[in-house]
Amino acid sequence: MVQGQYINTDETVFNDAKSLMTLNKNILLKGPTGSGKTKLAETLSQTVDLPMHQVNCSVDLDAESLLGYKTIKTNDDGEQEIVFIDGPVIKAMKEGHILYIDEINMAKPETLPILNGVLDYRRQLTNPFTGEVVHAASGFNVIAAINEGYIGTLPMNEALKNRFVVIEVDYIDGDILKRVIKEQSQLQDDTMIESIIKFNEDLRTMSKQGQIAEEASSIRALIDLSDLATIMPIERAIKRTIIDKLEDEREQQAILNAVELNF
Structure with a gap:
């Protein structure tokens, strides 16, 4: 791989992740902090030549952080109107890009069910702020990362975990x-x-x-x-x-x- 990309002695980590993307499977990268999970996601994004939209999870994560928000904008006629600014989830879906959800088990469990339709076979989402039904464009993939047992993390909901294929990412040495x-x-x-x-x-x-x-x-x-x-x-x-x-x-x-x- 070229400079700055993910490197591991276990080549199956990268190769399996890339293969899962071709099957349109959601990937859950599980490993300790700093083991290179984000670097792996970035390398996958570069390899398939698709931009990556990132969500950084925390207890403060809410629907607006995921989906976007409404704001007031002045149009070409000088009139003010309410517009919706797409968040990372909707951007990735509409453009057929990669959605990367970092430290997914830092988010409150009640925040994530809004993504259920995005993560299953439907690959769709009804935007609660606008009523728009968003269908994922071709190329859309989801990669998430989890730090198990780390301070501030919560046990990952089994129904959510079952929507992913898990790849262990250990430290390199x-x-x-x-x-x-x-x-x-x-x-x-x-x-x-x-x-x-x-x-x-x-x-x-x-x-x-x-x-x-x-x-x-x-x-x-x-x-x-x-x-x-x-x-x-x-x-x-x-x-x-x-x-x-x-x-x-x-x-x-x-x-x-x-x-x-x-x-």
């Missing part, structure tokens, strides 16, 4: 992770990259043991750390990209201990 760092960051020093990868392995172990937050060992944090390591001492780069994001002093100290062991 070893030579593949080294390649990702070289391609997606400014850092090219092999010795430093190997030290950062070993440090990240320690963080992942601590994360699995519940000592630190999962996002501390994410690929995103690792790329930021690698970039900063080219312009400042590694200890300060770790402080800026990982430690200072944490509120818990015990987590901060655990990472400081790992820094002392690795650098």
